[in-house]
Amino acid sequence: MTVGAPRDDRHQFYGALRRLLFLVPPERSHELVFAALRGATLAAPARRQLSRRLAPTDPVLASTVFGARFPGPLGLAAGFDKDGLGLKAWGALGFGYAEIGTVTAHPQPGNPAPRLFRLPADRALLNRLGFNNHGAAALAAKLARHSPDVPIGVNIGKTKATPPEDAADDYRASARLVGPLATYLVVNVSSPNTPGLRDLQAVESLRGILSAVLAETSAPVLVKIAPDLADPDVDDIADLAAELGLAGIVATNTTVSRDGLRTPGVDGLGSGGISGPPLAHRAAEVLRRLYGRVGDRLTLISVGGIETVDDAWDRITAGASLLQGYTGFIYGGGLWAKHIHDGLAVRLRDGGFASLTEAVGSAAAKP
Numbered sequence: 001m002t003v004g005a006p007r008d009d010r011h012q013f014y015g016a017l018r019r020l021l022f023l024v025p026p027e028r029s030h031e032l033v034f035a036a037l038r039g040a041t042l043a044a045p046a047r048r049q050l051s052r053r054l055a056p057t058d059p060v061l062a063s064t065v066f067g068a069r070f071p072g073p074l075g076l077a078a079g080f081d082k083d084g085l086g087l088k089a090w091g092a093l094g095f096g097y098a099e100i101g102t103v104t105a106h107p108q109p110g111n112p113a114p115r116l117f118r119l120p121a122d123r124a125l126l127n128r129l130g131f132n133n134h135g136a137a138a139l140a141a142k143l144a145r146h147s148p149d150v151p152i153g154v155n156i157g158k159t160k161a162t163p164p165e166d167a168a169d170d171y172r173a174s175a176r177l178v179g180p181l182a183t184y185l186v187v188n189v190s191s192p193n194t195p196g197l198r199d200l201q202a203v204e205s206l207r208g209i210l211s212a213v214l215a216e217t218s219a220p221v222l223v224k225i226a227p228d229l230a231d232p233d234v235d236d237i238a239d240l241a242a243e244l245g246l247a248g249i250v251a252t253n254t255t256v257s258r259d260g261l262r263t264p265g266v267d268g269l270g271s272g273g274i275s276g277p278p279l280a281h282r283a284a285e286v287l288r289r290l291y292g293r294v295g296d297r298l299t300l301i302s303v304g305g306i307e308t309v310d311d312a313w314d315r316i317t318a319g320a321s322l323l324q325g326y327t328g329f330i331y332g333g334g335l336w337a338k339h340i341h342d343g344l345a346v347r348l349r350d351g352g353f354a355s356l357t358e359a360v361g362s363a364a365a366k367p
């Protein structure tokens, strides 16, 4: 039995498939699944069929954010499709949008393997991929050829070889390439897998980076933050984002904390960020803090440990206009996004909300 997904025959099928896939090393199985998803959505008729079954069509789930129409609030989180190889797949698989990347100004191979691990007893993942990607220019070329059926955000990070003092120029170079082609742009300063990256969250560094990116692009700009920040640092970044006129904040990235993990042998796996349910409590806490502080001025995207309809509803009513998931998709399978969207539609109607936007922040003290 699994948590957070429909309990029907098709789900049992994914349970069996997942057991098979989990026999294959994680990064290889990611490549296999990704190739299969791309294959299944390559031809327009197949895409239409899938979309008819999985894409959110209930108008109560739709909202307009960053000037674009999002058919449903749940998107694919950054890191799954780093290079935009599946641009046509995500809408057909039931996601309301996708965040592509992280891409960096220069292509880079990432860290040596093994660098991705499953923690099955925690329904979690540990990764230290280190921004393996083909670079912002390659993604820009892909985006330019693509006519999206759902909004596409792009997440940019710092090239590993770029020294911290040149970080602003590195982010600026990526923003110049992908900004004009993205529904929104995320400045990622929160991956634990690029040495020194998270130090860029210090307000003095962040101000320079965000100002450079804002000057370079007219796309809505958001910043993605770590769950491991102390509360006063969360507040400082929120204030800076509001002061600079950012469009929003994505909270949160993976955590370096190993607290509460049940999977045996985690300590032997080495460094990296944990995603999935162990992150849920802190991700929700950071969301609440942000909403209380800047919820009236910034759009909040909540990500981290969203697995069930309850999780998703909790984040919407706590102040998130949009949601994202990565690990929930790995453990929940191809029907996961649909399951969450269907459940949210029921919650909205049961709660008497005429639209998703009405429900955003409805359980929170108004900011």
Ligand SMILES: Cc1cc2nc3c(=O)[nH]c(=O)nc-3n(C[C@H](O)[C@H](O)[C@H](O)COP(=O)(O)O)c2cc1C
Pocket (backbone or CB within 6 Å): 077, 078, 079, 080, 082, 101, 102, 116, 125, 127, 129, 131, 155, 188, 191, 224, 252, 253, 254, 274, 275, 276, 277, 279, 303, 304, 305, 306, 324, 325, 326, 327, 328
């Ligand atoms: C394998 C893997 C790779 C990731 N790569 C990125 C990345 O390139 N950029 C980024 O901003 N976040 C990345 N993330 C973090 C996710 O976008 C997300 O913030 C985090 O996993 C928490 O969400 P989840 O619990 O739904 O997985 C990655 C996560 C995983 C599991």
